[in-house]
Amino acid sequence: MIILSQNITNYDISTSEDSVLRINMAWCNSISELEEKLTKNSNSNFFIDLPIGRIKPPNNRYTLDEMIPILENKENVKFFAVSNVESADDLKEFLEKVPDRISIVPKIESPNGVLNIDEICTALKSKEKVVMLDHDDLFSNILKKKEDPESFQGYVKKLIEYCEKNNVSLLRTVGVVFSDDEKRTTQYIK
Numbered sequence: 001m002i003i004l005s006q007n008i009t010n011y012d013i014s015t016s017e018d019s020v021l022r023i024n025m026a027w028c029n030s031i032s033e034l035e036e037k038l039t040k041n042s043n044s045n046f047f048i049d050l051p052i053g054r055i056k057p058p059n060n061r062y063t064l065d066e067m068i069p070i071l072e073n074k075e076n077v078k079f080f081a082v083s084n085v086e087s088a089d090d091l092k093e094f095l096e097k098v099p100d101r102i103s104i105v106p107k108i109e110s111p112n113g114v115l116n117i118d119e120i121c122t123a124l125k126s127k128e129k130v131v132m133l134d135h136d137d138l139f140s141n142i143l144k145k146k147e148d149p150e151s152f153q154g155y156v157k158k159l160i161e162y163c164e165k166n167n168v169s170l171l172r173t174v175g176v177v178f179s180d181d182e183k184r185t186t187q188y189i190k
Contacts, residue, residue: 001130001169003047006037020078022047025062031070038074047079047105064097071099081105081132086112088123095125105130105171109137111147114155117162132171133159
């Protein structure tokens with residue numbers, strides 16, 4: 001699976017049919033802006049990323065209850081990522097409220113998330129299980145907990161091995177796109 005920022009649609013870049021467009025709600029200025037993006041690209045599948053506990057800018061915040069009407073009505077939303085998942089309990093509300101046709105994707109951003117990966121994956125209801133690794137936040141969390149920075153590679157390896165052994169798709173960042181053509185001003189804090 002290849003997940004691309006929905007911003008790629010602003011450029012003359014062709015994508016494959018199996019590409020999924022990602023909208024990070026931290027960068028989305030309003031719920032109506034989200035609806036416009038989903039409608040404008042109605043032939044594309046979407047991966048919605050709802051940051052939880054984000055402190056760095058941009059920091060637009062939305063509740064799950066604000067998101068539910070869109071998730072229920074937009075069939076092109078196929079994945080819904082939940083930030084800072086450290087245990088199955090962190091997924092409970094999402095598993096109860098997000099429509100079953102949408103795969104919930106836990107974002108692993110801490111050593112606890114890695115250590116509890118079996119419990120987290122077991123809680124997922126979707127046939128195909130998908131998790132996302134946030135390398136930067138994992139490393140920052142290791143430093144914040146005053147763990148040896150060398151443990152970072154061990155956590156990543158442990159997560160990769162678990163996912164390979166248990167047929168779980170592990171989404172990892174593979175570079176980014178920079179542009180000197182950006183004209184929009186994003187609200188950094190809603």
